[in-house]
Amino acid sequence: MRILVVGAGAIGGYFGARLLDVGRDVTFLVRERRAERLRQCGLKVKSPEGDLAFACPPIVLAKDIGQPFDLVLLSCKAYDLQGAIDSFAPAVGPDTAILPLLNGMGHLDALDARFDPANVLGGQCVIAATLDAGGEILHLNNMHSMTIGERTGGRSVRIDAIAAQLGGAGFDLNVSEDILQSMWDKWVFLATLATGTCLMRAPIGDILAAPGGEALLFQLFDECRGIAADNAHAPGEAVVARARAFLSERGSSMTASMLRDLENGAPIEADHIVGDLLARRRAAVNGVSALAVAYTHLKAYEARRSRMARA
Template sequence: MRILVVGAGAIGGYFGTRLLNAGRDVTFLVREGRAQRLRENGLTVHTPEGDLHVEKPSLVLSNEITTPFDLIVLSCKAYDLQGAMDSFAPAVGPDTAILPLLNGMAHLDALDARFDSANVLGGQCAIAATLNPQGEVVQMTDMHSMVIGERAGGHSARIEAIGAQLGGCGFDLSVSENVLQSMWDKWVFLATLATGTCLMRAPIRDILAAPGGEEVLRRLFLECQSIAADNDHPPGEATLERARSFFSDRESPMTASMLRDLENDAPIEADHIVGDLIARRRSKVEGASMLEVAYAHLKAYESRRAR
């Protein structure tokens, strides 16, 4: 199976390297600047278990794509989605499967509008990773999972074949019969983490140490949970219990990557992760909406940054 990984940043670089290390046929679609650095230095991934290095990864520029790929793994930021679709469009054939690992749901609408919706799978990943100043991937914790599935639910020969390719590659893979529920579960969790840590400019442990901090996280989570229920994807009890434990851990140093982006004066996914979630609300909020306050905070940052 020919696999095209769109980008060689933190997410694409990590999972693509894991796939390469397991002998899969992987090519990275990159821009010229990234390609030049990778040609000179190779692709390095620092993990808690040790380093991985690919001396000469297979690279391609968009204008060099001549034939379709079997699987396209898409891991860009939401604000880069349009450009990413333009770049990998030449790699999409009638039987190409597109596996997006973006957060939220709005990207599915954009991909369906651009390509045949039958080509677009559901998927999500959980990993804390970043690029260091040398352009190397740094996995910050031992968490590295991926969930994939057919959006219509159930299993198919296609998803089983893709699962066989992605499985056994050094990260945790699940082939889900209800991948949309997994995507909603992550969205609820991530939106809470992103809005909470960005609004308070602090990791979980420091928010919990602040007067009223625990209540802020609780109210954000309940709002996000309620919107998922509005859309017929309420988190199950096991998911709720994990979230409650996570957001009450007074030793947790966790923040969202959105906070790191904000602190680095970088673009953020305010609309995709928070704004689109609010737009899908159906039930009335009792009292002030913490989620809307957090969204206003993020949009004010974007306005100031643009100015």
């Protein structure tokens, strides 16, 4: 199975490197600047689960794609989605499966609008990774899982064949028979984590140490899962219990990657992670919506960042 990994950044580069390490037919679709870096320094991963290094990883530029791939693995940031779609479109044939690992749900609409919706799978990943100043991929803890599935539910010959290629590659792979629910479950938790840690500029442990911190986190979580319920994807009891345990862990250093991006003055996925969630709200909120306040906070950051870039 020929696999095209879109980008060789923190997420795509990590999972692509793991697949490459066990002999899968992987090619990285990169821009010229990243291609030059990879030619000079190779692809390197630093991880508690084992370091990897490839002196000459297989790469291709969008203009040089000559034939369709069997699987496109997509893990870009939401604000880069349209550009990514344009770049990998030449690699998509009638039978190409597209596996997006973005957060939220809005990207599915964009992919469905450009490609055959039957070829767009559901997927998500759980990993904390970043690129350092030298372009190396830093895996920050022991979590590195991927969940995939058919959006129509159940199992299929196609998803099992893809799972056979993605499995056994040194990260945790799961096949969900209800991938949309799995994606909603992650979205609810991620939106809570992102809004809470960005609004308070602090990890979970520090928020819990502040007056009203736990109540704020639980209010954000309850709002997010209420929106999921509005859309017929309420998290189950086990998911809720696990999320509440994470959100009430004293001394936890957990933050969202959005906070790291915000503190570094980088672009953030405010609209895709939080704005789109708010847009799907159906039931009224009693009193002040903490989620709406957090969204305003993130959009104010984006406005300030844009203004300073123009100055």
